[in-house]
Amino acid sequence: MENNFAKTVLDNGIRVVTERMPHARSIAMGVWVNVGARDETQEESGLSHFIEHMIFKGTEKRSAVQIAKELDAIGASWNAFTSKENTCYHAKVMDNYLNTAVDILSDIFLNSVFNDKEVERERQVILQEIKMLEDTPEDYVHVLLARTMWGGHSLGRCVLGTPQNIANFDSKTIRQFFKRAYQPERIVVSAAGNLNHARFVELVARTFEVVRRDDNFPQRLSPVMNKGITTQPKNLEQVHICLGIKGVSATDPRRHACAILNVILGGNMSSRLFQEVRERRGLAYSIYSFLSLYSDTGMLGVYAGVDKSNLQKVFEIISSQIKELKEKPVTASELKNAKQYLKGALYLAAENTENQMTRIAQTEINFGRYIPLKEAENEIERVTHENILELSSDIFHSEFAITLLGPIEDDVQIRQMVSL
Structure with missing residues (x-):
């Protein structure tokens, strides 16, 4: 697989990248645009997502139903x-339907x-999507955290x-916006x-070279x-916390060390937070850590959904685990297992055409x-205990941004309870 990558740059600057997987019967294709919610002004917030919806709603020769x-x-x-x-606009097809997939994706794009x-109809759909997000507290608390952490910057705004x-x-x-951004x-x-890369480039170039x-x-x-x-009271059964x-950024040389740190802290079922909070103490059904990596910055975060009576206990555990990671090297077995976890995820994902399309x-x-893949594996393997510490x-030298969503009334008491 490692020698089956190819790249061509069209005359107008559009890059075409492929990974040949001869054992597969499918082809996954994606048209990616390096434009998202952070590229919008406050008045434009939501336009990228609105365009994503509208792309499938009809072209000059195909109606939405025909697409x-x-x-x-x-x-x-x-x-x-x-x-x-x-x-990203993407499709996965059987290999004998590649021509059709390129034709349709290029047409809608x-x-x-x-x-x-169609704009008016889709407007109502997106308004319902916003309401659905706000009614899903385990998702919505992440939106609130981004708003707290990044403030008035566009990264703090909801994609919707x-x-x-x-x-x-x-x-x-x-x-x-489409003409200006794409x-x-x-x-x-x-x-x-x-x-076949050359054949794919030929199909893509026929249409995409018109972009100026x-x-x-x-x-x-x-x-x-x-x-x-930040606290947001809401009549829920649990308090949803996100900090x-x-x-690090997506290109930071320390990104592999950060991925390992995330796995050890709360990135899988054998992680410190999952084992301590859920398995040993039964304080939460869902608790995990996560990474959000961007081109120039990033976030390491923790989420948990807990009963209000357990809020202080959970924060004390999170605080103690973070303190320990700052002060003591992780164990040899933790480091080894986290590396194996990441390498396994890397190679297992590589067997799927959609995952590889996304990765390249x-x-x-x-x-x-x-x-x-071997280069990524080697970078993971090079991470040491000292790197993690x-x-x-x-x-962890500075304070966290913290958001709580749920049945919370006494704001002052809550703030004292969750201070890390």
């Missing part, structure tokens, strides 16, 4: 997503009409936007599976982390090159 029928007729698995920094009636913005967007606004140098077309450059798009500004505690601290696109966006001391 769905043609993809379903070839047994395709297809979708799209928007994150803080990227938007390049020729969407953003019809007024605000109801006020969604209500105001029209087809003209959507077209203008520039060739920000686009990566990736594919993995049983395919427009330099009128602002550069990203790095955020400053905010500290403090975050500035971590993300490494191209973040590093401008392909990173072989040094990183822990560096990351």
Whole structure:
């Protein structure tokens, strides 16, 4: 697999990357745009996600129903997503349907009409999606944490936007943002599976070479982390807590050490937090740590859903585990097992064409090159106890941003209870 990667840059700057997986019968293709929620102004917040919805709602030659029928007729698995920094339109098909997949994905990406009636219809869908998010506390508390941690920076805004913005967007606004943001140098077309690179480039170039450059798009500004505690009372059975601290970026040389630190802290079922909070004490059903990595910054966070009566106990455990990671080296077995966990996840994911399509696109966006699996494995293996201790001391030296969502009334008492 390591020697089956290929890359071509089209004349307009669009990058085409592929990974040939001859044992597979499928091909996963994605059109990636290095544009997301952080690239929007406050007034534009939600536009990237709105565009993601509208891309499938009709082109100059296909209606929304025709797009769905043609993809379903070839047994395709297809979708799209928007994150803080990227938007992706993707499909997975049997290898004999690659031509059809390229034709449809290129059509919706390049020729969407953003019809007024479809915009109005999809507006209602997105407003319901916002309400659904707000009704899902284990997800919504992450949105609140980002708002607390990144403040007024665009990383602190919800990808879905605000109801006020969604209500105001029209087809003209959507077209203008699309034209301004979807520039060739920000686009990566990736594919993995049983395919030939030269043939794939030929198919892609026929349509994507029409995209023209427009330099009128602002550069990203790095955020400053905010500290403090935010509480949001809501009539729920549990208190959902989320805390975050500035971590490393997606390209930081310490990212592998940070991934290992995350695994040991709360990244799997044998982690310190999971074992102590859930398995030994039964204080929570769900508790985990997580990483959010961006191009120029990052976050290491912890989530837990707990009964209000257990809130202080859980925070005391989190605090003690973080203190121990700052002061003592992790054990040899913890380090070894965390490395094996990450390497296993890396190689198991590589057997899936969708995962490989995603991986080669993300490494191209973040590093401008392909990173072989063996290179990533070696970087994981090089991490030492000293690296973990040094990183822990560096990351955990400052205060956390903390958000609580649930049945909390006495704000002062809560703040005293959860201070780390």
